[in-house]
Amino acid sequence: MVKKRHIPEVPYRNPAGTELGIEVLTLGALRSRASGGHDLTRPQRPEFHLLMLVTAGTGTHTVDFTPYRLRPGSVVWVRPGQVQQFRSWARLEGPLLLFRPDFPPPDAASPFGPSHWQLTTENRVLAGTAADHLAVEYAALAHAPPAAAGRLLAHLLGALLHRLSSASDPRGPRYNDAFLRFREAVERDFATRHRVADYAHALGYSPRTLTRATQDAVGMGAKEFLDRRIVLEARRLLAHTDLAAAAIGARLGFPDPANFVKYFRHRTGTAPGGFRSDFTA
Template sequence: MQQNITVDTIPYQQLPLTGQFSVFELESFKTELAGIPHRHHDFQILWFTKAAGDHIVDFVTYELKNNTIFLLRPGQVHQLPAKGIFGFSITFTEKFYFTNKHERETLYDFTTLFDDSQEYAPIFISKPSAENLGMIITLMRQELSAQFEGSSSSVIKHYLNAFLLLAEREKKHNVANSPALLNHDPRIIQLRRLVDKHFRMEHQAGFYAQQFSLTPKRLNEITRDAISKTVTDMVHDRLVLEAKRQLAFSNRSVKEICYELGFEDPAYFSRFFRNHAGTSPHEFRETMFK
Protein backbone atom coordinates (compact mmCIF):
# COMPACT_ATOMS: atom_id res chain seq x y z
CA MET A 1 0.00 0.00 0.00
CA GLN A 2 1.81 3.06 -1.20
CA GLN A 3 -0.83 5.75 -1.06
CA ASN A 4 -1.70 7.68 2.06
CA ILE A 5 -5.46 7.52 1.65
CA THR A 6 -7.80 7.57 4.62
CA VAL A 7 -11.55 7.85 4.14
CA ASP A 8 -14.60 7.44 6.35
CA THR A 9 -15.61 4.20 4.64
CA ILE A 10 -14.02 1.81 2.18
CA PRO A 11 -15.23 3.10 -1.22
CA TYR A 12 -17.39 1.01 -3.52
CA GLN A 13 -16.47 1.25 -7.19
CA GLN A 14 -19.46 1.64 -9.47
CA LEU A 15 -19.07 -0.67 -12.45
CA PRO A 16 -20.88 -0.31 -15.79
CA LEU A 17 -23.46 -2.92 -14.81
CA THR A 18 -26.15 -3.58 -17.43
CA GLY A 19 -29.05 -4.66 -15.26
CA GLN A 20 -27.49 -7.36 -13.08
CA PHE A 21 -24.69 -8.37 -15.44
CA SER A 22 -21.82 -6.66 -17.24
CA VAL A 23 -18.70 -7.55 -19.20
CA PHE A 24 -16.12 -5.02 -20.35
CA GLU A 25 -12.45 -4.62 -21.26
CA LEU A 26 -10.28 -3.66 -18.30
CA GLU A 27 -8.12 -1.25 -20.30
CA SER A 28 -11.16 0.76 -21.38
CA PHE A 29 -12.58 1.32 -17.89
CA LYS A 30 -11.19 4.25 -15.91
CA THR A 31 -12.53 5.72 -12.65
CA GLU A 32 -11.29 7.91 -9.84
CA LEU A 33 -10.67 4.71 -7.84
CA ALA A 34 -8.11 3.36 -10.32
CA GLY A 35 -4.99 2.41 -8.40
CA ILE A 36 -6.50 2.77 -4.90
CA PRO A 37 -8.19 0.24 -2.58
CA HIS A 38 -11.91 -0.26 -3.24
CA ARG A 39 -14.61 -2.91 -3.26
CA HIS A 40 -17.73 -3.92 -5.22
CA HIS A 41 -21.33 -4.74 -4.38
CA ASP A 42 -21.42 -7.75 -6.71
CA PHE A 43 -19.45 -10.83 -7.75
CA GLN A 44 -16.57 -10.01 -10.08
CA ILE A 45 -14.41 -12.17 -12.33
CA LEU A 46 -11.17 -10.47 -13.37
CA TRP A 47 -9.40 -12.19 -16.25
CA PHE A 48 -6.01 -10.63 -16.93
CA THR A 49 -4.96 -11.61 -20.44
CA LYS A 50 -1.87 -9.40 -20.16
CA ALA A 51 -0.76 -7.70 -16.96
CA ALA A 52 2.17 -6.65 -14.82
CA GLY A 53 2.43 -5.27 -11.31
CA ASP A 54 0.65 -6.31 -8.13
CA HIS A 55 -2.95 -7.09 -7.28
CA ILE A 56 -3.67 -6.64 -3.57
CA VAL A 57 -6.68 -8.56 -2.24
CA ASP A 58 -7.53 -8.07 1.44
CA PHE A 59 -3.92 -7.20 2.36
CA VAL A 60 -2.35 -10.09 0.43
CA THR A 61 -0.19 -9.10 -2.56
CA TYR A 62 -0.26 -11.22 -5.72
CA GLU A 63 2.08 -10.67 -8.65
CA LEU A 64 0.02 -10.26 -11.79
CA LYS A 65 0.76 -12.63 -14.66
CA ASN A 66 -0.73 -13.16 -18.10
CA ASN A 67 -3.83 -15.34 -18.37
CA THR A 68 -4.76 -15.26 -14.71
CA ILE A 69 -8.25 -15.14 -13.22
CA PHE A 70 -9.17 -13.60 -9.87
CA LEU A 71 -12.60 -14.21 -8.35
CA LEU A 72 -13.87 -11.53 -5.97
CA ARG A 73 -16.89 -11.78 -3.68
CA PRO A 74 -19.02 -8.76 -2.78
CA GLY A 75 -17.25 -6.60 -0.21
CA GLN A 76 -13.71 -7.86 -0.75
CA VAL A 77 -11.21 -4.99 -0.81
CA HIS A 78 -8.72 -5.01 -3.65
CA GLN A 79 -6.30 -2.68 -5.40
CA LEU A 80 -5.10 -2.89 -9.00
CA PRO A 81 -2.35 -1.04 -10.82
CA ALA A 82 -3.64 2.22 -12.31
CA LYS A 83 -2.42 1.17 -15.76
CA GLY A 84 -0.78 -1.66 -17.66
CA ILE A 85 -3.54 -4.25 -17.25
CA PHE A 86 -5.46 -5.84 -20.11
CA GLY A 87 -8.29 -8.32 -20.10
CA PHE A 88 -11.90 -8.50 -19.04
CA SER A 89 -14.17 -7.93 -16.06
CA ILE A 90 -17.37 -9.94 -15.67
CA THR A 91 -19.66 -8.64 -12.95
CA PHE A 92 -22.96 -10.16 -11.89
CA THR A 93 -25.36 -10.47 -8.99
CA GLU A 94 -26.30 -13.71 -7.31
CA LYS A 95 -29.93 -12.97 -8.19
CA PHE A 96 -29.02 -12.78 -11.88
CA TYR A 97 -27.47 -16.26 -11.78
CA PHE A 98 -30.04 -17.93 -9.50
CA THR A 99 -33.41 -16.46 -10.46
CA ASN A 100 -35.42 -19.18 -8.74
CA LYS A 101 -35.20 -22.33 -6.62
CA HIS A 102 -35.14 -24.60 -9.68
CA GLU A 103 -31.97 -22.90 -10.96
CA ARG A 104 -30.30 -23.32 -7.56
CA GLU A 105 -30.92 -27.05 -7.89
CA THR A 106 -29.84 -27.40 -11.54
CA LEU A 107 -27.17 -24.77 -12.30
CA TYR A 108 -23.56 -25.06 -11.20
CA ASP A 109 -23.19 -23.47 -7.73
CA PHE A 110 -20.62 -20.79 -8.57
CA THR A 111 -20.35 -19.73 -4.92
CA THR A 112 -18.09 -22.71 -4.24
CA LEU A 113 -15.62 -21.29 -6.75
CA PHE A 114 -15.63 -17.88 -5.04
CA ASP A 115 -15.16 -19.31 -1.55
CA ASP A 116 -12.00 -18.09 0.16
CA SER A 117 -12.34 -19.90 3.49
CA GLN A 118 -9.53 -22.02 2.12
CA GLU A 119 -6.30 -20.34 1.02
CA TYR A 120 -7.18 -17.81 -1.65
CA ALA A 121 -5.27 -18.05 -4.90
CA PRO A 122 -5.69 -16.86 -8.48
CA ILE A 123 -6.42 -19.34 -11.27
CA PHE A 124 -3.79 -19.75 -13.98
CA ILE A 125 -5.33 -20.40 -17.40
CA SER A 126 -3.82 -22.64 -20.08
CA LYS A 127 -3.62 -21.39 -23.67
CA PRO A 128 -6.36 -23.72 -25.02
CA SER A 129 -8.72 -22.72 -22.21
CA ALA A 130 -7.90 -19.04 -22.76
CA GLU A 131 -9.07 -19.40 -26.36
CA ASN A 132 -12.33 -21.00 -25.24
CA LEU A 133 -12.91 -18.36 -22.55
CA GLY A 134 -12.27 -15.65 -25.13
CA MET A 135 -14.95 -17.08 -27.40
CA ILE A 136 -17.44 -17.13 -24.50
CA ILE A 137 -16.64 -13.49 -23.74
CA THR A 138 -17.34 -12.63 -27.39
CA LEU A 139 -20.69 -14.43 -27.26
CA MET A 140 -21.63 -12.65 -24.03
CA ARG A 141 -20.88 -9.24 -25.52
CA GLN A 142 -22.77 -10.02 -28.71
CA GLU A 143 -25.79 -11.11 -26.70
CA LEU A 144 -25.66 -7.94 -24.61
CA SER A 145 -25.51 -5.74 -27.68
CA ALA A 146 -28.34 -7.62 -29.39
CA GLN A 147 -30.65 -7.14 -26.37
CA PHE A 148 -33.20 -9.74 -27.34
CA GLU A 149 -36.14 -9.19 -25.03
CA GLY A 150 -36.85 -12.09 -22.71
CA SER A 151 -34.10 -14.36 -24.05
CA SER A 152 -31.00 -12.24 -23.46
CA SER A 153 -30.49 -12.83 -19.74
CA SER A 154 -31.20 -16.55 -20.04
CA VAL A 155 -28.64 -17.01 -22.82
CA ILE A 156 -26.01 -14.90 -21.04
CA LYS A 157 -26.59 -16.87 -17.86
CA HIS A 158 -25.72 -20.09 -19.66
CA TYR A 159 -22.62 -18.51 -21.19
CA LEU A 160 -21.62 -17.41 -17.67
CA ASN A 161 -22.27 -20.92 -16.41
CA ALA A 162 -19.93 -22.30 -19.10
CA PHE A 163 -17.26 -19.70 -18.25
CA LEU A 164 -17.39 -20.64 -14.55
CA LEU A 165 -17.24 -24.36 -15.27
CA LEU A 166 -14.13 -23.87 -17.43
CA ALA A 167 -12.58 -21.72 -14.68
CA GLU A 168 -13.31 -24.46 -12.14
CA ARG A 169 -11.65 -27.06 -14.38
CA GLU A 170 -8.57 -24.87 -14.68
CA LYS A 171 -8.52 -24.38 -10.92
CA LYS A 172 -8.46 -28.15 -10.47
CA HIS A 173 -5.51 -28.30 -12.84
CA ASN A 174 -3.63 -25.78 -10.68
CA VAL A 175 -1.68 -28.20 -8.53
CA ALA A 176 -1.64 -25.97 -5.45
CA ASN A 177 -5.43 -25.87 -5.29
CA SER A 178 -6.26 -29.48 -6.11
CA PRO A 179 -6.05 -31.02 -2.60
CA ALA A 180 -8.40 -28.43 -1.12
CA LEU A 181 -10.95 -28.92 -3.87
CA LEU A 182 -10.96 -32.67 -3.37
CA ASN A 183 -12.01 -32.12 0.25
CA HIS A 184 -14.74 -29.60 -0.57
CA ASP A 185 -17.73 -29.62 1.80
CA PRO A 186 -20.69 -27.38 0.83
CA ARG A 187 -21.42 -26.81 4.52
CA ILE A 188 -18.22 -24.76 4.73
CA ILE A 189 -19.62 -22.36 2.11
CA GLN A 190 -22.83 -22.01 4.10
CA LEU A 191 -20.90 -21.50 7.32
CA ARG A 192 -18.71 -18.84 5.75
CA ARG A 193 -21.85 -16.99 4.67
CA LEU A 194 -23.24 -17.16 8.20
CA VAL A 195 -19.96 -15.87 9.63
CA ASP A 196 -19.94 -13.00 7.12
CA LYS A 197 -23.46 -12.07 8.20
CA HIS A 198 -23.13 -12.40 11.97
CA PHE A 199 -19.44 -12.08 12.92
CA ARG A 200 -19.84 -8.61 14.43
CA MET A 201 -22.28 -9.76 17.10
CA GLU A 202 -21.84 -13.54 17.30
CA HIS A 203 -18.33 -14.62 18.30
CA GLN A 204 -19.16 -18.02 19.80
CA ALA A 205 -19.10 -21.36 17.95
CA GLY A 206 -22.34 -22.39 19.65
CA PHE A 207 -24.38 -19.85 17.71
CA TYR A 208 -23.17 -21.17 14.34
CA ALA A 209 -23.54 -24.81 15.35
CA GLN A 210 -27.15 -24.12 16.28
CA GLN A 211 -27.86 -22.89 12.74
CA PHE A 212 -26.89 -26.37 11.49
CA SER A 213 -28.66 -28.21 14.32
CA LEU A 214 -25.28 -29.61 15.32
CA THR A 215 -23.18 -29.49 18.47
CA PRO A 216 -20.15 -27.17 18.43
CA LYS A 217 -17.94 -30.25 18.70
CA ARG A 218 -19.42 -31.82 15.57
CA LEU A 219 -19.26 -28.60 13.54
CA ASN A 220 -15.62 -28.17 14.58
CA GLU A 221 -14.90 -31.70 13.36
CA ILE A 222 -16.38 -30.77 9.96
CA THR A 223 -14.39 -27.55 9.64
CA ARG A 224 -11.14 -29.19 10.78
CA ASP A 225 -11.55 -31.96 8.20
CA ALA A 226 -12.32 -29.48 5.40
CA ILE A 227 -10.07 -26.48 6.08
CA SER A 228 -7.98 -27.38 9.16
CA LYS A 229 -9.66 -24.64 11.21
CA THR A 230 -12.23 -24.50 13.99
CA VAL A 231 -15.39 -22.42 13.82
CA THR A 232 -13.80 -19.99 16.26
CA ASP A 233 -10.77 -19.71 13.97
CA MET A 234 -13.08 -18.73 11.10
CA VAL A 235 -14.86 -16.10 13.19
CA HIS A 236 -11.57 -14.69 14.50
CA ASP A 237 -10.12 -14.55 10.96
CA ARG A 238 -13.15 -12.57 9.82
CA LEU A 239 -12.94 -10.19 12.79
CA VAL A 240 -9.25 -9.52 12.17
CA LEU A 241 -9.83 -8.95 8.46
CA GLU A 242 -12.59 -6.42 9.14
CA ALA A 243 -10.48 -4.71 11.78
CA LYS A 244 -7.63 -4.39 9.27
CA ARG A 245 -9.98 -2.96 6.66
CA GLN A 246 -11.30 -0.34 9.07
CA LEU A 247 -7.86 0.55 10.42
CA ALA A 248 -6.44 0.94 6.92
CA PHE A 249 -9.30 2.62 5.11
CA SER A 250 -11.31 4.62 7.65
CA ASN A 251 -10.89 7.42 10.16
CA ARG A 252 -12.60 5.44 12.91
CA SER A 253 -10.75 5.26 16.21
CA VAL A 254 -9.61 1.93 17.61
CA LYS A 255 -12.30 2.24 20.27
CA GLU A 256 -15.01 2.78 17.63
CA ILE A 257 -13.79 -0.22 15.65
CA CYS A 258 -13.71 -2.27 18.84
CA TYR A 259 -17.37 -1.59 19.60
CA GLU A 260 -18.46 -2.02 15.98
CA LEU A 261 -16.98 -5.53 15.99
CA GLY A 262 -18.85 -6.55 19.12
CA PHE A 263 -16.04 -6.19 21.68
CA GLU A 264 -16.86 -4.49 24.96
CA ASP A 265 -13.33 -3.71 26.15
CA PRO A 266 -10.90 -1.78 23.88
CA ALA A 267 -7.92 -3.15 25.82
CA TYR A 268 -9.08 -6.72 25.23
CA PHE A 269 -9.71 -5.94 21.56
CA SER A 270 -6.15 -4.62 21.21
CA ARG A 271 -4.74 -7.79 22.78
CA PHE A 272 -6.95 -9.91 20.51
CA PHE A 273 -5.73 -8.04 17.43
CA ARG A 274 -2.07 -8.30 18.45
CA ASN A 275 -2.38 -12.04 19.10
CA HIS A 276 -3.77 -12.63 15.61
CA ALA A 277 -2.06 -9.94 13.54
CA GLY A 278 1.29 -9.80 15.33
CA THR A 279 1.03 -6.07 15.90
CA SER A 280 -1.18 -3.62 17.77
CA PRO A 281 -4.05 -1.81 16.01
CA HIS A 282 -2.19 1.50 16.21
CA GLU A 283 1.03 -0.02 14.86
CA PHE A 284 -0.86 -1.69 12.02
CA ARG A 285 -2.48 1.61 11.02
CA GLU A 286 0.85 3.44 11.09
CA THR A 287 2.52 0.73 8.99
CA MET A 288 -0.13 1.03 6.29
CA PHE A 289 0.71 4.67 5.64
CA LYS A 290 4.47 4.86 5.94
Protein backbone atom coordinates (compact mmCIF):
# COMPACT_ATOMS: atom_id res chain seq x y z
CA MET A 1 0.00 0.00 0.00
CA VAL A 2 1.31 3.43 -0.95
CA LYS A 3 1.44 5.78 2.00
CA LYS A 4 -0.67 8.84 1.42
CA ARG A 5 1.01 12.23 1.53
CA HIS A 6 -0.70 15.07 3.30
CA ILE A 7 0.07 18.33 5.03
CA PRO A 8 -0.37 17.82 8.76
CA GLU A 9 -2.26 20.76 10.20
CA VAL A 10 -0.75 21.31 13.62
CA PRO A 11 -2.95 22.92 16.29
CA TYR A 12 -1.50 24.96 19.11
CA ARG A 13 -0.91 23.01 22.30
CA ASN A 14 1.27 24.08 25.19
CA PRO A 15 3.02 20.89 26.44
CA ALA A 16 3.32 22.40 29.91
CA GLY A 17 -0.43 21.98 30.23
CA THR A 18 -1.05 25.65 30.79
CA GLU A 19 -3.75 27.69 29.12
CA LEU A 20 -1.25 30.31 28.00
CA GLY A 21 -1.39 31.15 24.32
CA ILE A 22 2.38 31.22 24.02
CA GLU A 23 5.25 28.78 24.51
CA VAL A 24 8.79 30.11 24.86
CA LEU A 25 11.55 27.59 24.27
CA THR A 26 14.74 27.17 22.24
CA LEU A 27 15.66 25.38 19.05
CA GLY A 28 17.76 22.99 21.12
CA ALA A 29 14.76 22.15 23.31
CA LEU A 30 12.66 21.51 20.22
CA ARG A 31 15.30 19.12 18.87
CA SER A 32 15.21 17.23 22.15
CA ARG A 33 11.46 16.97 21.82
CA ALA A 34 11.81 15.75 18.24
CA SER A 35 14.22 13.02 19.35
CA GLY A 36 11.38 11.60 21.44
CA GLY A 37 9.45 10.58 18.36
CA HIS A 38 8.09 13.88 17.00
CA ASP A 39 9.09 14.06 13.32
CA LEU A 40 9.59 17.74 12.57
CA THR A 41 11.33 17.25 9.22
CA ARG A 42 8.07 16.62 7.35
CA PRO A 43 6.18 19.55 5.84
CA GLN A 44 3.51 20.83 8.21
CA ARG A 45 1.03 23.68 8.40
CA PRO A 46 0.87 25.21 11.89
CA GLU A 47 -2.31 26.90 13.02
CA PHE A 48 -0.15 29.24 15.10
CA HIS A 49 2.82 31.58 14.68
CA LEU A 50 6.31 30.08 14.79
CA LEU A 51 9.10 32.62 15.30
CA MET A 52 12.79 31.79 15.61
CA LEU A 53 15.84 33.99 16.12
CA VAL A 54 19.11 32.32 15.19
CA THR A 55 21.93 33.17 17.60
CA ALA A 56 24.44 30.48 16.59
CA GLY A 57 25.04 27.91 13.86
CA THR A 58 23.92 27.63 10.27
CA GLY A 59 21.15 25.72 8.56
CA THR A 60 18.12 25.86 6.29
CA HIS A 61 14.41 26.31 6.88
CA THR A 62 11.76 26.12 4.16
CA VAL A 63 8.58 28.20 4.11
CA ASP A 64 6.13 27.81 1.23
CA PHE A 65 8.68 26.24 -1.15
CA THR A 66 11.38 28.81 -0.45
CA PRO A 67 14.49 27.50 1.36
CA TYR A 68 16.11 30.13 3.58
CA ARG A 69 19.76 29.82 4.54
CA LEU A 70 20.09 30.72 8.20
CA ARG A 71 23.00 32.10 10.19
CA PRO A 72 23.39 34.18 13.36
CA GLY A 73 21.04 37.14 13.13
CA SER A 74 18.49 35.36 10.91
CA VAL A 75 14.81 35.67 11.76
CA VAL A 76 12.22 33.19 10.52
CA TRP A 77 8.54 33.97 11.06
CA VAL A 78 6.10 31.27 9.94
CA ARG A 79 2.53 32.53 10.07
CA PRO A 80 -0.62 30.44 10.54
CA GLY A 81 -1.50 28.54 7.38
CA GLN A 82 1.95 28.60 5.81
CA VAL A 83 3.63 25.30 5.01
CA GLN A 84 6.97 25.05 6.77
CA GLN A 85 9.63 22.40 7.10
CA PHE A 86 12.66 22.02 9.34
CA ARG A 87 15.53 21.02 7.08
CA SER A 88 19.19 21.21 8.10
CA TRP A 89 18.85 22.58 11.59
CA ALA A 90 21.01 20.31 13.78
CA ARG A 91 23.46 23.12 14.52
CA LEU A 92 21.01 26.02 14.85
CA GLU A 93 20.59 27.63 18.25
CA GLY A 94 18.40 30.45 19.50
CA PRO A 95 15.02 31.33 20.97
CA LEU A 96 11.84 29.85 19.50
CA LEU A 97 8.37 31.27 20.13
CA LEU A 98 5.10 29.50 19.39
CA PHE A 99 1.97 31.56 19.91
CA ARG A 100 -1.69 31.64 18.95
CA PRO A 101 -2.88 34.32 16.51
CA ASP A 102 -5.02 35.94 19.20
CA PHE A 103 -2.32 36.10 21.87
CA PRO A 104 -0.27 39.25 21.12
CA PRO A 105 -1.75 42.75 20.75
CA PRO A 106 -3.77 43.02 17.50
CA ASP A 107 -1.33 45.41 15.82
CA ALA A 108 1.76 43.35 16.64
CA ALA A 109 1.31 40.09 14.71
CA SER A 110 0.09 40.59 11.17
CA PRO A 111 -0.85 37.39 9.33
CA PHE A 112 1.22 38.79 6.46
CA GLY A 113 4.79 39.87 6.09
CA PRO A 114 8.22 38.46 5.24
CA SER A 115 9.13 34.95 6.31
CA HIS A 116 12.84 35.63 6.66
CA TRP A 117 15.20 38.54 7.13
CA GLN A 118 18.62 39.31 8.57
CA LEU A 119 19.13 41.56 11.59
CA THR A 120 21.88 44.14 11.83
CA THR A 121 24.35 43.83 14.70
CA GLU A 122 22.52 46.52 16.66
CA ASN A 123 19.11 44.95 16.13
CA ARG A 124 20.46 41.50 17.06
CA VAL A 125 21.41 42.86 20.47
CA LEU A 126 18.09 44.64 20.99
CA ALA A 127 16.00 41.68 19.80
CA GLY A 128 18.07 39.26 21.86
CA THR A 129 17.54 41.34 24.98
CA ALA A 130 13.78 41.46 24.38
CA ALA A 131 13.66 37.70 23.74
CA ASP A 132 15.68 36.97 26.90
CA HIS A 133 13.34 39.14 28.97
CA LEU A 134 10.34 37.29 27.56
CA ALA A 135 11.94 33.91 28.33
CA VAL A 136 12.69 34.86 31.94
CA GLU A 137 9.15 36.09 32.56
CA TYR A 138 7.69 33.03 30.84
CA ALA A 139 9.66 30.71 33.11
CA ALA A 140 8.45 32.66 36.14
CA LEU A 141 4.81 32.90 35.08
CA ALA A 142 4.17 29.65 33.23
CA HIS A 143 2.26 28.24 36.21
CA ALA A 144 0.68 31.49 37.35
CA PRO A 145 -3.03 32.23 36.73
CA PRO A 146 -3.32 32.45 32.90
CA ALA A 147 -5.11 35.80 32.87
CA ALA A 148 -2.43 37.59 34.88
CA ALA A 149 0.49 35.84 33.19
CA GLY A 150 -1.00 36.31 29.74
CA ARG A 151 -1.27 40.08 30.01
CA LEU A 152 2.39 40.54 30.87
CA LEU A 153 3.67 38.01 28.35
CA ALA A 154 1.49 39.45 25.58
CA HIS A 155 2.91 42.91 26.30
CA LEU A 156 6.50 41.61 26.15
CA LEU A 157 5.81 39.61 23.00
CA GLY A 158 4.26 42.66 21.37
CA ALA A 159 7.37 44.69 22.13
CA LEU A 160 9.60 42.01 20.60
CA LEU A 161 7.42 41.70 17.49
CA HIS A 162 7.44 45.46 16.96
CA ARG A 163 11.23 45.43 17.30
CA LEU A 164 11.59 42.64 14.74
CA SER A 165 9.04 44.10 12.32
CA SER A 166 10.72 47.49 12.30
CA ALA A 167 14.05 45.76 11.74
CA SER A 168 12.68 43.91 8.71
CA ASP A 169 11.81 47.25 7.07
CA PRO A 170 13.28 50.32 8.79
CA ARG A 171 11.07 52.56 6.65
CA GLY A 172 7.99 51.15 8.34
CA PRO A 173 4.67 50.03 6.80
CA ARG A 174 3.73 51.67 3.54
CA TYR A 175 0.46 49.85 2.97
CA ASN A 176 -2.65 51.85 2.18
CA ASP A 177 -6.10 51.06 3.52
CA ALA A 178 -7.46 49.86 0.17
CA PHE A 179 -4.66 47.32 -0.21
CA LEU A 180 -4.98 46.10 3.38
CA ARG A 181 -8.70 45.47 2.92
CA PHE A 182 -8.10 43.78 -0.44
CA ARG A 183 -5.34 41.57 1.01
CA GLU A 184 -7.59 40.38 3.84
CA ALA A 185 -10.43 39.69 1.42
CA VAL A 186 -8.17 37.70 -0.91
CA GLU A 187 -6.91 35.57 1.97
CA ARG A 188 -10.47 34.81 2.96
CA ASP A 189 -12.06 34.33 -0.48
CA PHE A 190 -9.36 33.41 -3.02
CA ALA A 191 -10.84 29.94 -3.53
CA THR A 192 -14.24 31.31 -4.50
CA ARG A 193 -13.54 34.73 -6.04
CA HIS A 194 -11.12 34.97 -8.96
CA ARG A 195 -12.04 38.38 -10.39
CA VAL A 196 -10.69 41.67 -9.09
CA ALA A 197 -14.00 43.29 -10.06
CA ASP A 198 -15.82 41.11 -7.52
CA TYR A 199 -13.49 42.20 -4.73
CA ALA A 200 -13.80 45.82 -5.80
CA HIS A 201 -17.58 45.64 -5.71
CA ALA A 202 -17.61 43.95 -2.28
CA LEU A 203 -15.15 46.46 -0.81
CA GLY A 204 -16.66 49.56 -2.38
CA TYR A 205 -13.73 50.45 -4.66
CA SER A 206 -13.26 50.54 -8.40
CA PRO A 207 -11.04 47.83 -9.92
CA ARG A 208 -8.65 50.59 -11.00
CA THR A 209 -8.34 51.82 -7.41
CA LEU A 210 -7.54 48.33 -6.13
CA THR A 211 -4.99 47.81 -8.89
CA ARG A 212 -3.28 51.11 -8.16
CA ALA A 213 -3.33 50.49 -4.40
CA THR A 214 -1.83 47.02 -4.81
CA GLN A 215 0.82 48.27 -7.23
CA ASP A 216 1.84 50.98 -4.77
CA ALA A 217 1.97 48.54 -1.85
CA VAL A 218 3.69 45.47 -3.27
CA GLY A 219 4.80 46.35 -6.78
CA MET A 220 2.28 44.25 -8.71
CA GLY A 221 -1.28 44.63 -9.93
CA ALA A 222 -4.31 43.37 -8.05
CA LYS A 223 -4.90 40.50 -10.52
CA GLU A 224 -1.34 39.24 -10.22
CA PHE A 225 -1.54 39.45 -6.43
CA LEU A 226 -4.74 37.39 -6.47
CA ASP A 227 -3.35 34.88 -8.97
CA ARG A 228 -0.20 34.36 -6.90
CA ARG A 229 -2.27 33.50 -3.85
CA ILE A 230 -4.33 30.95 -5.80
CA VAL A 231 -1.23 29.40 -7.34
CA LEU A 232 0.51 29.20 -3.96
CA GLU A 233 -2.36 27.17 -2.54
CA ALA A 234 -2.38 24.95 -5.63
CA ARG A 235 1.34 24.29 -5.19
CA ARG A 236 0.87 23.47 -1.51
CA LEU A 237 -1.83 20.94 -2.31
CA LEU A 238 0.02 19.43 -5.27
CA ALA A 239 3.26 19.05 -3.35
CA HIS A 240 1.97 17.87 -0.01
CA THR A 241 -1.22 15.92 -0.70
CA ASP A 242 -2.34 13.07 -2.93
CA LEU A 243 -5.42 14.91 -4.13
CA ALA A 244 -5.94 14.61 -7.88
CA ALA A 245 -5.35 17.78 -9.87
CA ALA A 246 -9.06 17.89 -10.70
CA ALA A 247 -9.96 17.77 -6.99
CA ILE A 248 -7.46 20.50 -6.21
CA GLY A 249 -8.89 22.62 -9.00
CA ALA A 250 -12.41 22.12 -7.68
CA ARG A 251 -11.28 23.09 -4.17
CA LEU A 252 -9.82 26.30 -5.59
CA GLY A 253 -12.89 27.27 -7.56
CA PHE A 254 -12.25 25.58 -10.92
CA PRO A 255 -15.05 23.05 -11.50
CA ASP A 256 -13.68 22.34 -15.00
CA PRO A 257 -10.33 20.48 -14.65
CA ALA A 258 -9.20 21.72 -18.05
CA ASN A 259 -9.59 25.34 -16.93
CA PHE A 260 -7.51 24.68 -13.82
CA VAL A 261 -4.73 23.07 -15.86
CA LYS A 262 -4.73 25.97 -18.30
CA TYR A 263 -4.72 28.53 -15.47
CA PHE A 264 -1.89 26.82 -13.60
CA ARG A 265 0.23 26.25 -16.71
CA HIS A 266 -0.18 29.86 -17.85
CA ARG A 267 1.06 31.22 -14.50
CA THR A 268 3.79 28.70 -13.68
CA GLY A 269 5.00 27.44 -17.05
CA THR A 270 4.18 23.83 -16.21
CA ALA A 271 1.11 21.64 -15.81
CA PRO A 272 -0.06 20.62 -12.32
CA GLY A 273 1.11 17.05 -12.90
CA GLY A 274 4.50 18.24 -14.06
CA PHE A 275 4.93 20.43 -11.00
CA ARG A 276 4.05 17.53 -8.69
CA SER A 277 6.47 15.22 -10.48
CA ASP A 278 9.30 17.76 -10.34
CA PHE A 279 8.70 18.47 -6.66
CA THR A 280 8.60 14.82 -5.59
CA ALA A 281 11.40 13.62 -7.88
